[in-house]
Amino acid sequence: MRPLLALLLLIATASLAQAGTVFLGPSPYLSAADSPFDLFGLGTTFFLEDFEDGELNTPGISWHGPPGIVLEPGTLTDSVDGDDGVIDGYGNGGHSLLSRAYQIEFSNPPSIYLSVGLDFDADALGFAPTALGFAWTDGPGIGSVAIHLFDNENRLISANIWGVPFHEPLGDHGFDGATMEDRFYGVFEPSGFRRAVITTLTQDASVGSFELDHLQYGLIVPEPSGLTTSIFLISGALFCVRCFGERSKSTTQLG
Numbered sequence: 001m002r003p004l005l006a007l008l009l010l011i012a013t014a015s016l017a018q019a020g021t022v023f024l025g026p027s028p029y030l031s032a033a034d035s036p037f038d039l040f041g042l043g044t045t046f047f048l049e050d051f052e053d054g055e056l057n058t059p060g061i062s063w064h065g066p067p068g069i070v071l072e073p074g075t076l077t078d079s080v081d082g083d084d085g086v087i088d089g090y091g092n093g094g095h096s097l098l099s100r101a102y103q104i105e106f107s108n109p110p111s112i113y114l115s116v117g118l119d120f121d122a123d124a125l126g127f128a129p130t131a132l133g134f135a136w137t138d139g140p141g142i143g144s145v146a147i148h149l150f151d152n153e154n155r156l157i158s159a160n161i162w163g164v165p166f167h168e169p170l171g172d173h174g175f176d177g178a179t180m181e182d183r184f185y186g187v188f189e190p191s192g193f194r195r196a197v198i199t200t201l202t203q204d205a206s207v208g209s210f211e212l213d214h215l216q217y218g219l220i221v222p223e224p225s226g227l228t229t230s231i232f233l234i235s236g237a238l239f240c241v242r243c244f245g246e247r248s249k250s251t252t253q254l255g
Ligand SMILES: [Ca+2]
Pocket: 080, 081, 082, 083, 084, 085, 086, 087, 088, 089, 090, 091, 092, 093
């Protein structure tokens, strides 16, 4: 097995056994209404960056590594469907984020890792975020999606790979902004995190980036009883390690 992939699988498997961590998705996502997080109200403990103002500028978040490129509305842009005002199967009229980080492993065939790195400022936020999600909107037709979370000492604390690496149906093999294949991925990590890396894994050498949208993150507080407060609107379409009872009081701010 390829060394980098083996490492990714090892840490993903280890983290799945970690108590309290919940991975969410993939689930269809056409607007913020499809988020499994409780988005009630706009506030101070949860944020959603939809890139519609052309920038990554919601509170307490910045690039780690190469900044992504915010795509303006256009024929190749694959925003979340509802951002252009109408859910019609296309996201061309909105803005999305295009990844820039690219790593290739020269196996046969070569393995390609496309990623977006994000830092979270706990001082600015007033807390270390415990929840992260996003909508994957475009990229290779065959591949997988991964999230890796790190603490304030840059130690990996949880990770997951959705799908069989390099073999899972992922994109729609088109570049026209269609939204049928758009999917939400997310994680609840009760210990809090300071950095996240979102990766698309593929062996399709013709694809050098992927698009995401609706980055969402914030504070979810476990209950004193030890049962984690559920801030997720659990649906049958969501994959979860553990399902919980109540909804949180977290609030959301569109960016
Ligand atoms: Ca639309």
